[in-house]
Each structure stands twice: as C-alpha cells, then as structure tokens.
Amino acid sequence: MTPILPKATQPTTTQPKTKLPGTPPLAGATRALPPIETMVRATLERDASYEGTFFLGVTTTGIFCRPGCPARTPRRENMVFFPLAEEAMIAGFRACRRCHPLEPRGATPDWLRSLLEEIEQNPDQRFKDGDLRTRGLVPERVRRWFQAQHGMTFHAYQRARRLGRALGEIQNGGDLLGSAFESGFDSASGFAEALSKLAGVTPGEARQSTTVVVDRILSPLGPMIAAATDDALHLLEFANRRMLETQFLRVVRATKGVLVPGSNAIIDQVRRELDAYYSGKLRTFVVPCAMPGTEFQEAVWNELRQIPYGETRSYAELARAVERPTAIRAVGRTNGDNRLAIIVPCHRVVGADGSLTGYGGGLWRKQRLLEIEGARTPPPAAGATSKKS
Ligand SMILES: [Zn+2]
Incomplete structure (x- = not known):
C-alpha cells in the first residue's frame, strides 16, 4: 500500500495568485499549496473557486481531480494534494473523467x-x-x-503520463518483482518495460544482473523515487525533477544492475528516515548509500554531507573546501548531479549573497527544505490565502 501523506506536514506556505484557466504558470516559480485545511474544506464543499490552486488525488481510486469536481467526495484520509497536474500524474494518478483536470475548463479545443x-x-x-x-x-x-x-512541453506531458502509469504499477511492487523476473520483462508491466528499455538491458542480461529495486515514496513535497540494491540506496529524487532518466541511467551504469519495481529493507529504512526528517525529528540520515562518481565528484558530495543541518554554504565556500577554489562552476554542476536528494544536502548550497539558486527539484522545494531545517524562515502569510465564508 502506498503510504498516505503525513497530513500535518503538507506544505502550508502561501499560495501564488489564483491561476486563471489558460494562464501559463511561471516556470520555476514557487508553486506552494494553500493550507491543508483550506484544501480539505474546498474539496468537501466542492468549491470550484479554488480552481487552479491545487489538484486533489484520491488514494483509494488512483484518480486526481480539480477542486469542485462533482464526483463522489472522498474521505479526508484518502486525499492528497498536488500543486501541479504533472505531479499528480507522476505520482501515478489518472485524470478524472468527470472534471477532466488536464483540460482547462471550457478551453480544450x-x-x-x-x-x-x-x-x-x-x-x-x-x-x-x-x-x-x-x-x-x-x-x-x-x-x-x-x-x-x-x-x-508536450514531451514532458507524455513523459509524465508514461512515468505515472509505470509508477502506478509499483503499488504491488513485491509481486511485480517476482513476475517481472520470471517473465523476463515480457509482462505487460509498463514500468519494467520502460525502465528496462531505458537501461538497455535484455531479459537474458536482466536475469544475471544485480537487482535495483525502484519504489516511490510520497512526501509532503511531492512524490519521490528511490532506487536501492540490497545493501545501499543509489537514488533518491523528486519524481518530477529534470533529468530523472539521466540519473537512472547513471545508476544502471554504476551498479551494472537492472531496475525493477519493488521495495526492500533499504527503501523501508529511507522511508522511515524521510518521515522523521520531514517532521523535523531527524537531522542525519544513516541509511547506507552509494553514489560512485569521479574523484572530484565524490569529494564535492562528501563535502556536502559535512554541511551541518540548519546551515548553508556558498558554491565558492564549497569549492574552497575541496581545495579547488576556482572550480566554482564545476562544483555547481556536481551539485546538480547529486542523485541522493536531501540525504546529500545539495539544497544547503546557496548563492554568494544567500539567494536560492538552481535546484533540480525546483526552487520552491529548496526553500521548503531549508525551512524545515530552520535555515530559512517561511515567507509572510499575510493576506495571501483567499478565505471565504
Ligand atoms: Zn473529478
């Protein structure tokens, strides 16, 4: 069963201005959710005026809706919320056939x-x-x-749909792991197909390879994807981050393994540690990790893990710490190549003036992670939430 989002820790920062249908969201802009109570109430009251501020996923049906959907109202414990339709899709939810959340109201030509x-x-x-x-x-x-x-982009839409469908099949990971192996990926599993194609592994090779199980972990900041062998975690990423496929390929190369949907003790441990992290109870991850890279990359990644919880460093400071003071750009790039989001805390690296700069998972997530760790204060909430009575 997919874990339900810990309700108390869903993002509750202020929302951007209500998006009118047809208004393109600003790429890379903060897309935070309205307060959870507001979204629950809007859902229960089928309040369509929240259109554009969030999407509702229903864990029991695997369907996601726009606010105000006339379909049956879900129970509160089965609601999960997403700022973007893309994230609901990647989390494995299908678009509702009643409210058509992918079709801006009245706008689908x-x-x-x-x-x-x-x-x-x-x-x-x-x-x-x-x-x-x-x-x-x-x-x-x-x-x-x-x-x-x-x-x-249309490409991103198709990819989100494929990945979402594939990941949707992970829910029965244990069974799929066995059946995917037995069938040599000839089964109808979209996930196994997609990932084995991605990895360029034939069924025969797959049987001889190291198994890397891939599972998703729902988090208060959106779905994450974890990949692990029996003895180490190799990847932890937000599901909609840029370059996810590239990161998977790097895991395949590093492990000479084959990716299959499933879970194991390492992933269970990551899930527990992430839960504790998101609720502010864990500062240091102890789950065994593996992220082989070049000597330089490994030096940078090791240095990242030295940045204490609650603190930040600039790229220049990081470059000095690895004794390559002029390699600021290479340090930045290596930061972006990190495959272990949160655990190797590349989010703790900021611009020289303290500003948040690039983050593969999106700047709003970087901001939220630093808030969780106390290194940033949330933006003022005054008047930004449209409360109606
Ligand atoms: Zn609906």
Whole structure:
C-alpha cells in the first residue's frame, strides 16, 4: 500500500495568485499549496473557486481531480494534494473523467480532444511530430497549447503520463518483482518495460544482473523515487525533477544492475528516515548509500554531507573546501548531479549573497527544505490565502 501523506506536514506556505484557466504558470516559480485545511474544506464543499490552486488525488481510486469536481467526495484520509497536474500524474494518478483536470475548463479545443483521448488510452506510445501530422495536427500548435495550459512541453506531458502509469504499477511492487523476473520483462508491466528499455538491458542480461529495486515514496513535497540494491540506496529524487532518466541511467551504469519495481529493507529504512526528517525529528540520515562518481565528484558530495543541518554554504565556500577554489562552476554542476536528494544536502548550497539558486527539484522545494531545517524562515502569510465564508 502506498503510504498516505503525513497530513500535518503538507506544505502550508502561501499560495501564488489564483491561476486563471489558460494562464501559463511561471516556470520555476514557487508553486506552494494553500493550507491543508483550506484544501480539505474546498474539496468537501466542492468549491470550484479554488480552481487552479491545487489538484486533489484520491488514494483509494488512483484518480486526481480539480477542486469542485462533482464526483463522489472522498474521505479526508484518502486525499492528497498536488500543486501541479504533472505531479499528480507522476505520482501515478489518472485524470478524472468527470472534471477532466488536464483540460482547462471550457478551453480544450476540439482539434485536440482526440489526441488527449488517444494518449490516455495508450500512454506508452510516443507521439512524434510525424505522428501528429498524420492526425492532421500542427506540432507547433500542440506544443504551444501544452505549454500555455499546463506549463509543460508536450514531451514532458507524455513523459509524465508514461512515468505515472509505470509508477502506478509499483503499488504491488513485491509481486511485480517476482513476475517481472520470471517473465523476463515480457509482462505487460509498463514500468519494467520502460525502465528496462531505458537501461538497455535484455531479459537474458536482466536475469544475471544485480537487482535495483525502484519504489516511490510520497512526501509532503511531492512524490519521490528511490532506487536501492540490497545493501545501499543509489537514488533518491523528486519524481518530477529534470533529468530523472539521466540519473537512472547513471545508476544502471554504476551498479551494472537492472531496475525493477519493488521495495526492500533499504527503501523501508529511507522511508522511515524521510518521515522523521520531514517532521523535523531527524537531522542525519544513516541509511547506507552509494553514489560512485569521479574523484572530484565524490569529494564535492562528501563535502556536502559535512554541511551541518540548519546551515548553508556558498558554491565558492564549497569549492574552497575541496581545495579547488576556482572550480566554482564545476562544483555547481556536481551539485546538480547529486542523485541522493536531501540525504546529500545539495539544497544547503546557496548563492554568494544567500539567494536560492538552481535546484533540480525546483526552487520552491529548496526553500521548503531549508525551512524545515530552520535555515530559512517561511515567507509572510499575510493576506495571501483567499478565505471565504
Ligand atoms: Zn473529478
């Protein structure tokens, strides 16, 4: 069973201005959620005025909705909330057929409807420009629509849908692990297929390889993906971070392993430690980790782990610490290549003036992580939440 989000620790920072349908969200901007009580109430009251501020996932049905959906109201303990439709998809939720959360209200043009339905029926198909043209669609127009409506590219949308479907199958990870091996990935498991393709591993090779189990962990900052062998954690990432596939490939290369959906004791331990971290009770992760890299990368990553909880360092300080004071850029890049989010705390590295700079999982997450650790204070909440009576 998928763990339910710890309710008390869901993001409760202020929300950005209510997004009007058709208004593209600002790329990389903070997308925090309204307070949890507000979202629960809006859901129970089917208050459509919260349109655009959050999406609701229902864990019992695996479906996600927009606020105000007329479908049956879920029980509170089965609600999870997402700032972006993309995150709900990656967490394995399917779009509701009543409220069509991927279609801005009244804005889905007829010319696009059949494509959306086709993707929904066959998420594993990759639609290239030529495929769009044979359906009488102008690729550029399709891309513009997705960018404008969902703030993501058509490519990102398809990827989110595939990954979400695949990860949705992880829920029965234990069984899938066995069956995926027995069938040599010939089963219908989208996840196994997607990941073995990604890894370039044939079924025969798979049987001889190290097993790297991949599971998702729901967190207050959105779904995370963990990958582990029997003795170490190799990857922990926010599911919608950029370059997730690349990071998976690096794990495959480093372990010479094959990725299969499932869980093990290492992942159980990560899940427990993350729970404790998010609730402010854990400062140092002790789960065994493995992240081989070049000598320089390993030096930087080791140095990152020396930054105490609750503190930050600049890139220049980090470069000096690894005795490469002029390699600030390389240090930044290595920071971004970190595959163990939170555990190797690359979020504790900030600009020379203290400003938050790049973070693979999104700047809003960097901000929230530093808030959890007490290294940043939350932005003032005054008046930003639209309370109605
Ligand atoms: Zn719905």
